[in-house]
Amino acid sequence: MNMDKAIQEAQRKITYVSNDDETLHAYQMREIGLSDWNSRLGDAKREGLKEGAQEGRTEALKGAARKMQVLGLSPEQIREITGLSAAELERL
Numbered sequence: 035m036n037m038d039k040a041i042q043e044a045q046r047k048i049t050y051v052s053n054d055d056e057t058l059h060a061y062q063m064r065e066i067g068l069s070d071w072n073s074r075l076g077d078a079k080r081e082g083l084k085e086g087a088q089e090g091r092t093e094a095l096k097g098a099a100r101k102m103q104v105l106g107l108s109p110e111q112i113r114e115i116t117g118l119s120a121a122e123l124e125r126l
Contacts, residue, residue, distance in 0.1 A: 095117070095118055096116075096118065096122070098115075099123060100126055102115065102116075103126065109123050
């Protein structure tokens with residue numbers, strides 16, 4: 035569909051919707067619902083990315099802690115360097 039036809043079709047739909055109050059109200063409610071849905075989806079995506087980044091950092095620290103253990107660093111030194119807890123180090 036070329037741009038002119040797409041614009042004409044959009045104009046036809048706007049005219050149709052605006053001529054009937056009930057249809058206009060339904061259209062507006064749908065648009066609000068879609069906007070809310072997209073907002074929640076965006077929030078969830080950002081939260082998921084944030085959680086994934088944190089998990090990645092934690093896994094990287096655990097990998098570094100394992101190497102430090104192999105090199106003979108004490109648990110106290112490893113905790114000081116990585117910020118991992120004693121319980122997290124015990125689970126490695």
